[in-house]
Amino acid sequence: MAVRNGDLTEKWYEYVYRDRDESVRRFVDNYPDERALSVSCDRFGHDYRFVRPLLSNPDEALRAGKAALSRFLASETDRELQDVYLRVSDLPAKSEVSLADLRATHLNGLYTTRGVVADTGPSRPKVVRAAFRCAKCEDVTRHVPQTGREFRSHAKCPRCSSVGYLF
Numbered sequence: 001m002a003v004r005n006g007d008l009t010e011k012w013y014e015y016v017y018r019d020r021d022e023s024v025r026r027f028v029d030n031y032p033d034e035r036a037l038s039v040s041c042d043r044f045g046h047d048y049r050f051v052r053p054l055l056s057n058p059d060e061a062l063r064a065g066k067a068a069l070s071r072f073l074a075s076e077t078d079r080e081l082q083d084v085y086l087r088v089s090d091l092p093a094k095s096e097v098s099l100a101d102l103r104a105t106h107l108n109g110l111y112t113t114r115g116v117v118a119d120t121g122p123s124r125p126k127v128v129r130a131a132f133r134c135a136k137c138e139d140v141t142r143h144v145p146q147t148g149r150e151f152r153s154h155a156k157c158p159r160c161s162s163v164g165y166l167f
């Protein structure tokens with residue numbers, strides 16, 4: 001049985017935001033120094049109508065969580081929070097899968113796995129805007145927004161209209 005997105009938003013509101021929980025308050029106060037709000041799955045109790053869609057379709061469930069957060073903020077402050085990340089911790093035991101058993105069937109679902117961090121490195125900056133130079137006319141196109149993992153330029157040079165010469 002599918003749960004409508006509006007219902008999920010309502011559940012987030014009801015379980016996490018409505019009682020103006022201390023952790024939510026702290027998060028709002030610390031934004032934008034902190035952009036991630038962690039919520040324990042325990043807050044949703046054993047409501048399978050929330051937990052099931054969270055595990056099977058986390059993107060939608062977390063989108064609903066952000067919509068509910070916007071609603072909460074609108075009722076509390078006139079602030080708007082952008083680039084907020086919601087994390088749900090303490091997932092039910094059935095969500096646990098070992099790294100060795102991780103398969104394509106687990107794609108797009110929410111799972112818990114355990115491991116030991118063997119090494120860490122400095123966090124690498126992410127390119128949000130890039131500049132490209134046309135190999136034909138040398139014109140530089142600046143401020144091209146980057147959203148994915150691979151660089152994307154305009155399809156053709158804005159100056160000389162050459163295709164495939166932007167690097």
Ligand SMILES: [Zn+2]
Nearest residue numbers: 134137157160
């Ligand atoms: Zn060009």
